[in-house]
Amino acid sequence: MTASLEERIKAHAYALGFDLVGIARLGPAETSPAFERWIDAGYAGEMAYLARGAEKRRDTRLPFDGVQSAVVVALDYGGKAPGGPVARYARGDDYHELIADRLNALHRLIEDAVGRAVRGKPYVDTGPILERDLARQAGLGWFGKNTNLINPKLGSYFFLGELLLDLKLAPDAPFATDHCGSCRACLDACPTQAFVEPRVLDATKCISYLTIELKGEIPPAFHAAIAEGEHLYGCDVCGEVCPWNLKFSREVQEPAFEARAVIGEKDARTLAAEILSISVEDFRAAFKGSPMKRAKLNGLRRNAAIVLGAAGAGDPSHRTP
Numbered sequence: 401m402t403a404s405l406e407e408r409i410k411a412h413a414y415a416l417g418f419d420l421v422g423i424a425r426l427g428p429a430e431t432s433p434a435f436e437r438w439i440d441a442g443y444a445g446e447m448a449y450l451a452r453g454a455e456k457r458r459d460t461r462l463p464f465d466g467v468q469s470a471v472v473v474a475l476d477y478g479g480k481a482p483g484g485p486v487a488r489y490a491r492g493d494d495y496h497e498l499i500a501d502r503l504n505a506l507h508r509l510i511e512d513a514v515g516r517a518v519r520g521k522p523y524v525d526t527g528p529i530l531e532r533d534l535a536r537q538a539g540l541g542w543f544g545k546n547t548n549l550i551n552p553k554l555g556s557y558f559f560l561g562e563l564l565l566d567l568k569l570a571p572d573a574p575f576a577t578d579h580c581g582s583c584r585a586c587l588d589a590c591p592t593q594a595f596v597e598p599r600v601l602d603a604t605k606c607i608s609y610l611t612i613e614l615k616g617e618i619p620p621a622f623h624a625a626i627a628e629g630e631h632l633y634g635c636d637v638c639g640e641v642c643p644w645n646l647k648f649s650r651e652v653q654e655p656a657f658e659a660r661a662v663i664g665e666k667d668a669r670t671l672a673a674e675i676l677s678i679s680v681e682d683f684r685a686a687f688k689g690s691p692m693k694r695a696k697l698n699g700l701r702r703n704a705a706i707v708l709g710a711a712g713a714g715d716p717s718h719r720t721p
C-alpha cells in the first residue's frame with residue numbers, strides 16, 4: 401500500500417530529526433480571545449511586538465497570503481540536563497536558525513513529493529502566530545496550567561516550529577484532553593507567583609521575561625527571587641516541577657543544544673562573576689550564535705549583579721560603554 405502524502409511528510413520530518421510532527425488546517429485561532437484578553441490586561445509588559453501582530457495572530461492564514469495547512473514540529477532540547485543558572489533552552493546554539501533550516505529542507509522534500517513548486521514559509525517564534533494554539537490544533541499536546549504545551553510522551557522541554565504551506569493536507573485531530581487534572585505544582589512553585597490563574601501568566605512577573613525580554617532595570621521586588629533561585633538567564637521552575645517532565649524529559653539529543661563551553665556546568669556565582677568582568681570582544685566570541693545574546697551584555701550584567709546580590713544591581717554603571 402502506498403503511503404499518503406501526509407504520512408510521507410511526517411516520515412521526512414522525523415528523518416530530519418524532529419521529535420513530534422502534526423498537521424493543522426489553517427484558519428481562525430481558537431484561543432485568540434484569550435490572547436487578546438492577555439494583551440489588554442497588560443501581561444505582555446514591554447513585548448510590544450506581541451500587540452503589534454495581534455491582528456494576524458487571530459487567524460493563522462493571515463501571516464502569509466494563500467496558505468492552507470501547517471506542518472507543526474517539535475524539537476526536544478533536553479530537559480533531563482540538571483538545573484543551572486541558564487534555562488535549558490538557551491545553553492546551546494540558537495534554535496531559530498536550526499529549526500528554520502530543517503523546515504526549509506522539509507519544504508523542498510514536500511515539493512519533490514508533490515512534483516511541483518509549493519509556496520511555503522517556516523516560522524519559529526518569529527512570526528505573528530500563536531504557536532501553542534497551532535500545535536494543539538495539530539495534535540501535539542495540551543495547554544498545561546503553566547501555559548506550556550505538554551505532550552504525554554515528551555513533556556514540555558521542546559521548541560515549536562511550523563511550515564505554512566499553500567497545500568491542502570488532511571489535518572490531524574486536535575489534542576482534546578487536559579492531563580493536568582487536579583495538579584497545581586507549577587502554580588505553587590513559581591518563585592514570583594506570576595500565574596494569575598491556571599493557564600494565564602502575567603509575564604511582567606515572570607523571571608524569564610524579567611531576565612531576557614525586559615530592557616531596563618528589573619524592579620527590586622523581584623531581586624530576591626532571582627538571586628535565591630540563581631536565575632541568570634530565563635527560568636525553568638514551572639517546567640521542572642511538572643510530573644510530565646519528571647517522567648519523560650530526555651538527555652540532550654541534538655548536539656547543537658549541548659551547553660557551550662562558556663556555560664558548561666558552572667555554578668551561578670562563577671558564571672555571573674565571569675559575565676561581570678568579560679570584555680565586549682570576548683562576549684561576542686563566546687556567545688556568537690547563542691540565544692543568550694538576546695539580553696545583550698548589558699542585560700546579562702544586570703542579571704549577574706542581581707544573582708551575586710550586588711547592591712545597585714540595576715544601576716546604569718553596570719552598562720557596557
Ligand code: B12
Binds near residue numbers: 530
Ligand atoms: C512571549 C513569549 C514568552 C513570554 C510570555 C510567555 C507566556 N506564557 O505567555 C515569556 C518571555 C515569559 C516566555 C517564557 C518562556 N517561553 Co516563550 N514564548 C513567547 C512567544 C513568543 C509568544 C507566546 C504568547 O503568545 N503568549 C501569550 C499567551 C496568551 O499565549 P500562550 O502562553 O501561548 O497561551 C496560549 C494558551 O495557553 C491558550 N490559553 C490562554 N489562556 C487560556 C485559558 C484556558 C482556559 C485555555 C484552555 C487556554 C488558554 O491561549 C494562548 C494563546 O494561544 C512564543 C512563540 C509564539 N510565537 O507563540 C514563545 C514560546 C511559547 N516560549 C517557549 C519557551 C520554551 C519558553 C520558556 C520555557 C523559556 C524559558 N525557560 O525561560 C518560558 C516558559 C514560561 C511559561 N510558563 O510560559 C516555547 C514553548 C514551547 C512549549 N512546549 O510550550 C515557544 C512556543 C517558543 C518556541 N517556538 O518554541 N515566553
Ligand code: SF4
Binds near residue numbers: 592606607637
Ligand atoms: S518561568 Fe519561572 S517565573 Fe516564569 S512562570 Fe515559570 S516558574 Fe514562574
Ligand code: SF4
Binds near residue numbers: 579583641642643
Ligand atoms: S505541573 Fe501539574 S498543573 Fe502544572 S502543567 Fe504540569 S501537570 Fe499541569
